[in-house]
Amino acid sequence: MKLEAKGVKKDFARGGNSGSVLEAVKPLDFSLESGELVEITGRSGSGKSTLLSMMAGMLVPTGGSICIDDTDIYSMKEEERSRLRNDRIGLIPQGHTALRSLTVLENVMLPFVLYHRETPPEDRAKELLQKVGLFDMKDERPNALSGGELRRMAVARALLMKPEVLLADEPTAGLDDENVELVMELLRSAADEGASVLLVTHENEARKYADRVLAMDGGRLCSN
């Protein structure tokens, strides 16, 4: 699946009623093909997460379009876009997004629970928990997990539905070298199996897994 940003931009209102605007993402073009892993680096505040949220169908651009296989996702009805997000896009957002009332296994199965009615993919969820080293914690509640363990749980959740597009915002934040490698290998495997993978990271270690490394600076994207 091809994910493409065409002249996409995002402005945020700044300074209350002063009418000033922050151009968090300046008009840019970017495309992500099946089977490739692209890394975006850049200073804090340069617009990386804003771009990723727009690509994920979570944040309406101020201008331009985000297309999946030539369909503008923001021209879809909200319900259709949310189904597309759930079925075809795996998102690892910044920070922690665990539901505290569910177990680790149930948290990983969430993308399934939201829309599907057939047999839950429990075996796949367990296999992913094994891969991220959390199988023994599958029945715990998220508050028993460390920050790094919660990140790894989010990686397993994003991979559950074998998404065609995987968008990861700092998926290795707070992980030790061994776990950075483990998570990067999972993202690389997803790309090798045909997913389009976009990764925002400050992690130097991630470079060796990427097909392309781009840098964001002041809302602009350039090759690195």
Ligand SMILES: Nc1ncnc2c1ncn2[C@@H]1O[C@H](COP(=O)(O)OP(=O)(O)OP(=O)(O)O)[C@@H](O)[C@H]1O
């Ligand atoms: N909802 C919002 N409302 C107003 N300004 C915002 C909003 N979200 C982001 N910004 C601003 O847009 C700019 C880009 O933010 P963004 O989170 O995309 O940066 P980033 O490169 O991902 O940073 P970091 O590496 O720290 O996560 C920042 O100046 C930020 O303050």
